[in-house]
Amino acid sequence: MISRRGFIRGVSGGVLATGALARSGASLGAWEGGQVIAPTLSIAHLKPSGPLDEAYWWRVRSQFNILDGMTFMNNGTEGPVPRVVLEANERVFREIAENPSNNYRREEVDEVRALVAGFMGAEAGEIALTRSTTEGMNIFTHGLDLKAGDEVVYCNHEHGGGIGCITTLAKRIGIKPVVIEIPSPPQSVDQIVGLYEKAITPRTRFIMVSHMTYVTGLITPIKELADLAHRRGLLISVDGAHPLGMMDLDMKAMNVDHYAAAGQKWLMCGTGTGVCYIRRDIQDRVWPLMGPPGDPKDGAKKYEAFGQRDVPSVLGMTAAVEMQKAIGKPNIEARVRALSTRFRTGLKAIPGVKMWTSEDPLFAAGLTLFSVRDIPMANVQQAILSRDRIYIRTMTTGNLNACRAATHIYNLPSEVDHLLDSIRHVSENASRYMTTAAQ
Numbered sequence: 001m002i003s004r005r006g007f008i009r010g011v012s013g014g015v016l017a018t019g020a021l022a023r024s025g026a027s028l029g030a031w032e033g034g035q036v037i038a039p040t041l042s043i044a045h046l047k048p049s050g051p052l053d054e055a056y057w058w059r060v061r062s063q064f065n066i067l068d069g070m071t072f073m074n075n076g077t078e079g080p081v082p083r084v085v086l087e088a089n090e091r092v093f094r095e096i097a098e099n100p101s102n103n104y105r106r107e108e109v110d111e112v113r114a115l116v117a118g119f120m121g122a123e124a125g126e127i128a129l130t131r132s133t134t135e136g137m138n139i140f141t142h143g144l145d146l147k148a149g150d151e152v153v154y155c156n157h158e159h160g161g162g163i164g165c166i167t168t169l170a171k172r173i174g175i176k177p178v179v180i181e182i183p184s185p186p187q188s189v190d191q192i193v194g195l196y197e198k199a200i201t202p203r204t205r206f207i208m209v210s211h212m213t214y215v216t217g218l219i220t221p222i223k224e225l226a227d228l229a230h231r232r233g234l235l236i237s238v239d240g241a242h243p244l245g246m247m248d249l250d251m252k253a254m255n256v257d258h259y260a261a262a263g264q265k266w267l268m269c270g271t272g273t274g275v276c277y278i279r280r281d282i283q284d285r286v287w288p289l290m291g292p293p294g295d296p297k298d299g300a301k302k303y304e305a306f307g308q309r310d311v312p313s314v315l316g317m318t319a320a321v322e323m324q325k326a327i328g329k330p331n332i333e334a335r336v337r338a339l340s341t342r343f344r345t346g347l348k349a350i351p352g353v354k355m356w357t358s359e360d361p362l363f364a365a366g367l368t369l370f371s372v373r374d375i376p377m378a379n380v381q382q383a384i385l386s387r388d389r390i391y392i393r394t395m396t397t398g399n400l401n402a403c404r405a406a407t408h409i410y411n412l413p414s415e416v417d418h419l420l421d422s423i424r425h426v427s428e429n430a431s432r433y434m435t436t437a438a439q
């Protein structure tokens with residue numbers, strides 16, 4: 001369990017004595033309301049200048065105001081916001097609150113769009129800045145000219161944010177959802193692609209698929225599924241709520257038609273931020289959800305005609321993306337994977353634990369789903385929270401009785417080990433937790 005107070009203890013104990021924070025000359029913290037606040041570093045100070053050792057990751061961790069004493073491991077729902085982003089949000093909120101005459105800040109929003117596009121391997125004209133993944137999923141599905149009998153293929157582990165618009169259109173105009181069962185864990189890329197291929201009929205219009213499922217954290221073979229879709233004359237719509245900010249993404253390399261992502265999860269820009277990529281050459285087939293039909297020269301901006309927006313959050317995305325660029329996309333993905341591999345390796349050694357997430361790095365990164373014997377998941381989650389102040393989430397989808405833990409760049413190996421100890425305690429004391437989460 002690492003707190004900001006712990007961070008400072010680490011500093012005084014010499015953890016950072018030779019680190020770049022010390023070299024930077026930045027002060028090591030100040031007491032504020034009984035808590036030590038580590039200094040906000042400039043984004044440039046997060047650029048690795050030496051080995052990516054634990055001293056470096058301490059420095060990254062010091063830039064998050066995570067509740068003192070809490071180990072937060074549910075980034076898959078919403079990530080904590082690093083201070084550079086928080087401060088950018090606060091600054092713009094104040095500026096607009098005090099002087100609303102320049103409330104739209106259109107040029108700056110365009111700059112965010114261009115920055116996000118570059119970060120994802122897209123063109124600015126292919127990016128709409130949305131309010132959530134769900135909005136991005138709706139933009140695509142509701143934007144197509146679908147008719148009764150058209151089929152959409154997706155799997156049983158898709159999120160309601162992507163499914164909702166399909167079930168609405170099923171009820172409203174009679175499109176047909178075709179739902180396949182995805183194995184947990186799968187055996188191979190061919191097995192997954194084969195399941196989708198078998199479900200395609202002459203009436204299929206598109207495949208809807210999560211790049212990483214929210215249930216088991218399965219990474220689906222998006223490029224192979226995109227190739228399959230295109231071979232069969234279909235479109236592919238990707239629910240990318242998780243990978244943005246966790247994995248090194250490139251839209252062009254994946255060859256997808258549509259990719260909806262969240263800002264509040266792994267990119268850590270706070271609620272009300274999202275990104276919707278729509279490939280330039282299919283934009284004439286996707287109507288805007290709101291507003292006028294749009295002019296081709298506006299590109300994906302035509303999908304943003306939802307009126308006044310939360311400009312401070314949107315402009316705050318710049319700091320989030322710049323921070324990730326400074327750390328380095330491949331470094332972030334490698335760190336997320338190293339922590340979750342440590343977690344999965346530890347889980348396997350705990351008697352009574354079943355892991356639903358694949359051990360193969362091809363199929364898993366920052367999310368891990370597990371069950372502890374037959375203990376009700378709410379008891380497992382509550383016991384871990386109240387005994388050890390570690391926050392993870394429960395998972396019921398597909399009648400699972402499981403818990404999901406996430407690892408991101410602000411997490412530390414010691415936190416992973418702490419969670420493993422906590423799970424081991426619950427498993428060893430199973431009879432106590434069958435009916436209650438009490439200690």
Ligand SMILES: Cc1ncc(COP(=O)(O)O)c(C=O)c1O
Binds near residue numbers: 214274
């Ligand atoms: C895979 C997946 N898709 C969609 C969503 C919905 O995200 P948002 O709140 O950004 O719409 C989530 C949220 O947890 C998710 O995990």
